[in-house]
Amino acid sequence: DAKTTQPPSMDCAEGRAANLPCNHSTISGNEYVYWYRQIHSQGPQYIIHGLKNNETNEMASLIITEDRKSSTLILPHATLRDTAVYYCIAYSGNTPLVFGKGTRLSVIA
Amino acid sequence: GAVVSQHPSWVICKSGTSVKIECRSLDFQATTMFWYRQFPKQSLMLMATSNEGSKATYEQGVEKDKFLINHASLTLSTLTVTSAHPEDSSFYICSARDWSMDTEAFFGQGTRLTVV
Numbered sequence: 490d491a492k493t494t495q496p497p498s499m500d501c502a503e504g505r506a507a508n509l510p511c512n513h514s515t516i517s518g519n520e521y522v523y524w525y526r527q528i529h530s531q532g533p534q535y536i537i538h539g540l541k542n543n544e545t546n547e548m549a550s551l552i553i554t555e556d557r558k559s560s561t562l563i564l565p566h567a568t569l570r571d572t573a574v575y576y577c578i579a580y581s582g583n584t585p586l587v588f589g590k591g592t593r594l595s596v597i598a
Numbered sequence: 599g600a601v602v603s604q605h606p607s608w609v610i611c612k613s614g615t616s617v618k619i620e621c622r623s624l625d626f627q628a629t630t631m632f633w634y635r636q637f638p639k640q641s642l643m644l645m646a647t648s649n650e651g652s653k654a655t656y657e658q659g660v661e662k663d664k665f666l667i668n669h670a671s672l673t674l675s676t677l678t679v680t681s682a683h684p685e686d687s688s689f690y691i692c693s694a695r696d697w698s699m700d701t702e703a704f705f706g707q708g709t710r711l712t713v714v
Contacts, residue, residue, distance in 0.1 A: 523702065532604070532691050532705035533642070576641075585632045586693065586703055588642040 492516060492579040498593040501571075507564040509592050511577030514558040520581045522553060522560045526573040527591070533576065536562065567596045601625060602694050604706030611682055611713055619677045619709045621692030627672035628694035632703075633665075636689040648675040682713040 494512045501507040513522060521540050525533040537544055537551045539560070544551045550563040564571055576591040601624040611617050621631055629650045634642040646667055647655040654667035664686075666678040675694075679686055689710050695703040 525705075527642075530689070530708065530710065532602075532693075532708045535702045535704065538702060585644050585647060587644065588634075590641050 492520075492587075493577045493589050495575070495577055495589065495592045497590065498595070500595050500597055501564075501567045503569060503596050503598050504566055507562075507567040507571065507594060507596070509562040509564075509575050509577075509594065510559065511562070512559045513577070513579045516557055516579045517581065520579040522551065522557075523578045523580045523586070524549070524551065524562050525576045525578065525586075525588075526571075527576070528570075528573045533588075536575075538580075567594075569596050569598060572596045602628075602692065602704045602706045604692055604709055606709060607707060608710040609712070611711070613683055613713055614681055616678055616680045617682055617711060619679075619690055619692075619711075621675045621677070621694070621706050623673045623694045623696075623704075626694075626696035626699070628675075629672060629697060630695065631669060631675040632693040633667065633675075633677050634691045634693065636691060636708075642691060645677075650675075679711065682711070684713045687711055687713045 521538050523538040524536040527533045537549050539551045553560045574591040574593050576588050603622045605620045631648040633645045635645050636642045644657050645660045648667045648669040650669045656662045669675040689708050691708045692706045693703050
């Protein structure tokens with residue numbers, strides 16, 4: 490079973506920041522927080538991951554709370570192409586990724 | 599970055615026939631690959647773990663005799679849906695990770711199987 494919970498859906502205006510929350514209160518000390526997204530009828534695409542510190546790459550930023558019980562994925566300037574289902578996964582690297590239901594993000598023009 | 603290629607992207611087959619789906623890691627060796635299935639409006643469900651040179655490990659409820667997995671080389675795993683039926687129609691996705699580089703898992707483009 491997935492160890493994370495996410496809101497089922499969110500809307501975001503194009504050009505605005507999209508902030509996607511994720512709760513992982515039972516995450517283990519050796520588990521990273523991974524984010525993937527899936528655009529309709531495609532395989533999941535890796536976005537970012539982190540352990541304790543906040544992370545940023547060309548796609549997004551990841552903010553992890555100090556107690557590691559929750560995190561937020563930030564897409565700084567959402568575009569229509571960011572419309573997808575976003576999955577937050579607690580992952581230790583020696584097991585397969587287990588997907589929850591994710592958050593369906595709709596970016597609106 | 600590492601790429602995982604899946605073939606075919608879509609396939610339509612008659613009920614009772616078998617269909618083979620290929621998953622290749624293009625620029626890295628994958629001792630372990632994973633196969634998922636996704637029904638419409640649902641999340642990805644892990645079907646099995648494919649291990650190079652040994653038998654696959656199947657998740658509970660997945661019939662190993664129906665979903666044959668072969669991982670004959672470090673860059674290729676195949677999933678064969680035997681005696682396909684309409685209820686096997688789904689989106690099948692493979693995943694692989696370059697364990698030597700400790701990178702994230704990469705996913706294939708997925709295969710849309712329609713059994714008529």
